[in-house]
Amino acid sequence: MTKSQETQYESSGAPIRISGISKTYKELTVLDSVDLDIRGGEFLTLLGASGSGKSTLLNILAGFVKPSGGTIEVDGVDVSRLPPHKRGLGMVFQHYALFPHMSVAENVAYPLKRLGVPKAEIIRRVGEALDMVDLGRMANRKPTEISGGQQQRVALARAIVFRPRVLLMDEPLGALDKMLREQLQLEIRKLHKDIGITFVFVTHDQDEALTMSDRIALLKDGQIVQLGTPEELYNAPSCRYAAEFVGVSNIFQGSIKNSAFIDGQHAREFKLPLGHAKEGTGLMIRPEHMRVSPAGQITNTIHDQIGATVEDCIYLGSSRTVQARTDAGALLIARTEVPRSPDGIHAGAQIQMHWEAADARVLA
């Protein structure tokens, strides 16, 4: 990217305030009074399983779906009653939605023509936008004549060419294969840094959300269950759902009594991290914080520990995943370094799994 393009596209992203947005279809509640403040220029991801309401929320933002209640403010202006074409937001769809009867360049020129931009400037800005997504050579091709990844890049160029202050993306990488998806994730992240507008990105893929976002709003059953940075979502999930949806987790169920966690299933007592919540129904330890030692060899007595039998030991190159089951039947997962010499951890072996109290998290 050249300096001139950077200054061309540099603009401030508009903040978005979502207040009490609801959507119901007859008896079905898709969104249940959602409040969300999106900061100007941030990359916010709406993460959730299918049916969580994330796409509906994006479509309400875009104006394609009318909310049953609540308001949307973009840059302090209430846009709740405006039709999509008057909201001035860029939008990228999962299935690209390129116009098949127009060339790549005509597709990208479409929003500029609607704004009545002079012809010479249209040509210049279309060229710039296509260069930004590295597709300058494809300008005269038809959408059917380029690959899926290229089509999605064209859709991106078309969505930003008219310099909207907000870009909405509805699972834009869902139809692409893994390699291409990861490559485009990085490209979109870079694009966000370069043009500085507000990105609202919808995905069901937690890795994608962690990779790309400034903040993630995790949705479940039409409500936001947690809003935070990727680090916050991973390190301090607010509830069992968040812990299970983002990353892999080991969760003991039980309750807090006298500053200790009582595990009901194993009838054990575990230490709690400092500054823990007063109430909780679960204790979570991420696989990378779970250590494993052959039974009887554990030396660290400060760690909490639990005995288990190894079911599987998976070598992943840079790490090793140990799956083990406790006597009470709970499956625990540990991700450890690959030992230099055999350390007695293999399928069928009796082991102790242990962790530092500081790495445990109380779940609401």
Next chain:
Amino acid sequence: MSVAAGTRAALRQPAPPSFASKIKNFLRIDGWGALVLPLLVFLILVFILPLFVMLQKSFTDPTFGWQNYTAIFAQSVYVKVLGNTFLTAAIVTAVTLLLAFPYAYLMTLATPKWRTVMLVLVLVPFWTSILVRSFALVLLLRDTGVLNSLAQDAGLIAEPVTIIRTMSGVVIGMVQVALPFAVLPIYATMRTIDRRLLQAAEGLGDRPSGAFLRIFVPLSLPGVAAAILLTFVQALGYYITPALLGGPKNTMIGELIVQQVSTVLRFGFAAALATMLLVTTFLLIGLASKYFDLQKHLMGQS
């Protein structure tokens, strides 16, 4: 590759194909393909051969030469019939399109149940004899017919409006026959248009009407072209409808041919008229297939 290997490869080459297998390859048929033969023989006997007889007669009856063709343009009455034929076909095509396009569009929006109802409404007349339909229209439209009596009784008109034996009568009758041939290809094309494209256009700042005009209409054009071709070519050869609903001023080429064959017995002249109609049709189809993938839009193949 070594020389020996090359020789072996050459030796392994199959013997030159027999004439029968050449034909087989050309027609790309196997044993089952022989099932097409009865139809082929039937078509050759009752369609292709008579076509050549007609072509031959147009140049030889009563004497050898172009006289039958020059005769068409020698008399203004025949030129008028030709002009009237093309004019009527054009009007019928235009009116049919104006009716069929919104109808097909509505079909794409309707729920499956209503779509079936709409489809049946288009097809039922299609399954009814054209003679019955034309006579029904006569009863409906004539000066003392249902429409005129109703309008007079309601005080809408003082005198009956003459529809039968005018261009309007012919157009009404022919449009009614042509509608399914326009609705079906247009609907088939519209059905394949992704409605999310319209949403995308609105998201990019276009009004809903603009998105419709700039995205939906251009994408439905191949179906429209197929509809135009089917309607126009068909309309050129209409006979029963203009004969029943039109007057002497609205004579079309089909009627003229029948008249020449059955009343005047000028077979050569009738053959020349028919040949002209056929050539015109081929030219139109050829022209259309240059711009549109006809196989795709007429037969639903991709």
